[in-house]
Amino acid sequence: MNTRAKIVSLWAQTACHWECVARKPGNVHRMRDFDDTTLLDFITSASAIGPVLAMAEGQPLGQTILEAVKATHKTVGRNTNLGLILAMAPLAKVPEGIDLKTGVAQVLQQTTIEDARLAYQAIRLAGPGGLGKVEGEDIQAEPTVNLLESMRLAMDRDTIAQLWATGYDELFNLCLPTLGGGLQLTGCLEGAIVLLHLHLMALKPDTLIARKAGVMEAEQSARMAKETAKAGWPNRQTGWQALTELDHWLRADGNRRNPGTTADLVGATLFAALLSGQLSLPCPFPWWIGEGIWP
Secondary structure, eight states: OOHHHHHHHHHHHHHHHHHHHSOOTTSOBTTBOOSSOOHHHHHHHHHHHHHHHHTGGGSOHHHHHHHHHHHHHHHHSSOSOHHHHHHHHHHHHSOTTSOHHHHHHHHHHTOOHHHHHHHHHHHHHHOOTTOOOOSSSOTTSOOSSOHHHHHHHHTTTOHHHHHHHTTTHHIIIIIHHHHHHHHHHHSSHHHHHHHHHHHHHHHSOOHHHHHHHOHHHHHHHHHHHHHHHHTTTTTSHHHHHHHHHHHHHHHTGGGTTOOHHHHHHHHHHHHHHHHHTSSOSSOSSOSOOSOOOOO
16 A cells, blocks of 8 residues: 555544544434444444545545445444445545545546446445335446436435535535634534534435435424524533434434434545645644533
8 A cells, every 4th residue: 555545544534533433413422322333333434444445546436435335344244334435435536636626526427337336236235224215226226327327316315426416516615614614613623523513414404314214304303403503502501402402302213313424424524624635634623622511
């Protein structure tokens, strides 16, 4: 593994680690596990996919996606990061020295039907909840279009597919600026991550919640996230109370309201911030500062 590949591996693992340990409402984090999935599962998964994403530049995109899912399955035996893999793999494939936004657009435009076949295989292996069957390009069948076109067909029901279909516009034009604003507002990395998570939840219903618990539940989660942001977290006590209420509601009903797709977008944003130089290592920001009682 060359020097660039080692750096990409480190950045990929770091982004995933930061995302999973931050105390985002409704997710597994350093203070909360789910009954069937723990923080250790997410940390192990991040370590497993780092070396795979490091090799992305030199191999087909579908192969990277499949090998990353296989590495996760081998190490933790469950789906902890399919959305993250799908969101991060195109970013990892952009060559050094190429503008990240321009490079991602080029990577997506060059996908093939073979990429789609390998990605379908990866999705079947991961077995994400709530997929069901759809007309047209169903992942149980052989693909008839390239992987980008397949994502375009799924964009109305999956945020990561929408990310692909729009050339990562939301990541570059919304997520990265919001992360930067959160760093300025809170002065710490965890605070910025939680603010980004809240902002994205408020902006659109989480598609994992929609698939597992229904559209109405996803819309309710978005409304509650918006109210938490309006209540002034983290600078006002009312904001902390709203965050606690949101977290408790998301964790009820057996964690079926887990905003996992939003978390995937947060992780991809952190990876892009490292790749683009918006964040660096050692990180110049403390992890957490200030007062407040976390949920």
